Amino acid sequence: MIAKTAMGLPLKGLRLAIKSSDILIQTAGTQALRLKTWYEEGKANEAASEQPTATSNVNELSPANDDTSINTKTSASTSDNNKTLSTEKPIDIRELEFKKAPINWIPATILITTPIAAAVITPWYLFTHQVSAPVWGVFGAFMVWTGISITAGYHRLLAHRAYKAHPIVKNFLLLGSTLAVQGSAFDWVSGHRSHHRHVDDRMDDPYSAKRGFFFSHIGWMLKNYPSGKFDYKNIPDLTKDRTLQIQHKYYGLWVLAANVGLVAAIGWLIGDVWGTLVLAGLLRLVLTHHFTFFINSLCHMFGSRPYTDTNTARDNFFLALFTWGEGYHNYHHFFQYDYRNGVKWWQYDPTKWLIAGLSKVGLTTELRTIDDTTIKHAEVQMQFKKAQQQIDTVNAGGLDIPHAMKTFQDRIKFEFEAFTQTVEEWQALKAKAIEMKKTEFADRLHEVDDKLKHEYANIEQKIHEHNDNLKVAFRSIGHNSKAA
Ligand SMILES: [Zn+2]
Ligand SMILES: [Zn+2]
Numbered sequence: 001m002i003a004k005t006a007m008g009l010p011l012k013g014l015r016l017a018i019k020s021s022d023i024l025i026q027t028a029g030t031q032a033l034r035l036k037t038w039y040e041e042g043k044a045n046e047a048a049s050e051q052p053t054a055t056s057n058v059n060e061l062s063p064a065n066d067d068t069s070i071n072t073k074t075s076a077s078t079s080d081n082n083k084t085l086s087t088e089k090p091i092d093i094r095e096l097e098f099k100k101a102p103i104n105w106i107p108a109t110i111l112i113t114t115p116i117a118a119a120v121i122t123p124w125y126l127f128t129h130q131v132s133a134p135v136w137g138v139f140g141a142f143m144v145w146t147g148i149s150i151t152a153g154y155h156r157l158l159a160h161r162a163y164k165a166h167p168i169v170k171n172f173l174l175l176g177s178t179l180a181v182q183g184s185a186f187d188w189v190s191g192h193r194s195h196h197r198h199v200d201d202r203m204d205d206p207y208s209a210k211r212g213f214f215f216s217h218i219g220w221m222l223k224n225y226p227s228g229k230f231d232y233k234n235i236p237d238l239t240k241d242r243t244l245q246i247q248h249k250y251y252g253l254w255v256l257a258a259n260v261g262l263v264a265a266i267g268w269l270i271g272d273v274w275g276t277l278v279l280a281g282l283l284r285l286v287l288t289h290h291f292t293f294f295i296n297s298l299c300h301m302f303g304s305r306p307y308t309d310t311n312t313a314r315d316n317f318f319l320a321l322f323t324w325g326e327g328y329h330n331y332h333h334f335f336q337y338d339y340r341n342g343v344k345w346w347q348y349d350p351t352k353w354l355i356a357g358l359s360k361v362g363l364t365t366e367l368r369t370i371d372d373t374t375i376k377h378a379e380v381q382m383q384f385k386k387a388q389q390q391i392d393t394v395n396a397g398g399l400d401i402p403h404a405m406k407t408f409q410d411r412i413k414f415e416f417e418a419f420t421q422t423v424e425e426w427q428a429l430k431a432k433a434i435e436m437k438k439t440e441f442a443d444r445l446h447e448v449d450d451k452l453k454h455e456y457a458n459i460e461q462k463i464h465e466h467n468d469n470l471k472v473a474f475r476s477i478g479h480n481s482k483a484a
Helices: 002-048 050-061 068-081 083-087 093-099 105-128 133-159 167-179 185-197 213-222 242-249 251-269 273-296 317-322 329-334 350-360 372-396 403-439 442-476
Strands: none
Touching: 105 213, 105 273, 133 167, 133 185, 133 251, 133 273, 133 350, 167 185, 167 242, 167 251, 185 242, 213 273, 242 251, 251 273, 273 317, 372 403, 372 442, 403 442
């Protein structure tokens, strides 16, 4: 009887899923028809507005050109003369697809109902029931297991191949990631690799921060957006993995087995099934959902950019506390294959400590890191960029440049020339190292390594000196070089 009831649960879920997918297929059919109409309309509009588009491209290419104003005027007068052309901007079919994307029913239902249920049931349950210490213990353990499985498992192990894991570790993290209800490994990793490849692109980054907080946090999963359709071409390493194939194929059943079956079984063992389901099941699920989602939303909004400003990713200690170390997102976007996100030894990154700890007992191997000189080089380059921005802002302000600023300008110029020379020496050393390793006999390679080590240390020392000199220069104008 119990077995029948237990079996009934996933089957009911499955029937619900099939019913929902029927609705989805019907909706998709209607959408396809609408899309065809939009496409045809869009094509007609594109042809009609070919001329004004060309003019606006010229303007875009030469924003600093004095002639721009003339071009703008010409285009404005053209628009005045022809009202049809002025209102008919070329229609971007993909943007239309975004606007009219159909609801992604299963994820939308889960992501909307679980936070409401947690907000209502948890306080009610805590007021009306005694919760034992073991239940709180299981809640804590599941919080850690689920959260860190996403960061160490789905993210650093599967998406970035930042290290290799023993099957015990891999499967433990895979089960924890299934508990997290964030999609199968195929979907999660395919989406994440697209995020890195097309970061901030409104069309191709599945959780583009350029579409705002709501979209990057949760909105991207609520509808079937074109950027959220994964073809798995970017995960050939995962699609041949038998375990991951099984997880993907029976994902719904795995999710139910982990989140209901496993949680209830543990609850039964500690003598409180409902308490464990409410806290270690529901509340834990909602909290870990949103802590992970912070990485895509808040970590692209608030914090510093010490390594690159070519994308919106930020380093943020406070967010690292909630995201098991993934708050150092600026570093991660620049050096994504490093198993560390908080790269400095003192930065709070429990995921890196776990991976490094497991390597001591042989459960993780081949931990990938970026060398210190390359990291420091990126930081110093960013400092120069910030210095140049300071100089440009002051210069744009007018003729009366303060004395301290003039000195700063000279210092930066001098330091940049010295830095360029160091970088050239470094590049030459790298070329020399490759050449020496090619021509030297194998038994003398360690001697070559020793010699090169010394020369590399010299370069690293010099880059650190440039960094220190820049700090002094920034202080002279009352600025903290770390400020983003
Ligand atoms: Zn990101
Ligand atoms: Zn990543």
